[in-house]
Amino acid sequence: MTLEDLLDLVAQACRPDAPAGQAEQLHAFTRGMSADASMPDEIRALGRALNAISPASAPRICRRCHPSWRMRCVGCWWRSHR
Numbered sequence: 001m002t003l004e005d006l007l008d009l010v011a012q013a014c015r016p017d018a019p020a021g022q023a024e025q026l027h028a029f030t031r032g033m034s035a036d037a038s039m040p041d042e043i044r045a046l047g048r049a050l051n052a053i054s055p056a057s058a059p060r061i062c063r064r065c066h067p068s069w070r071m072r073c074v075g076c077w078w079r080s081h082r
Helices: 003-014 022-035 041-053 058-062 067-072 074-080
Strands: none
Touching: 003 022, 003 041, 022 041
């Protein structure tokens, strides 16, 4: 899988019409990337970053998000820039 393919999957998973379960699968994949000690540090960091902005994480962030903080919230920012 190329970096472009992975980013396309992230973008697709953030859309409202994403296939059921895609966000959860992506979340598990990026968590695995970040935890795999055999991966280079850059790949592990990418996994942590993508895991933080994955749509599986966003609802937990956004439910608590006050309207004045919406553009600072990772989930809200991601949805507004996809």
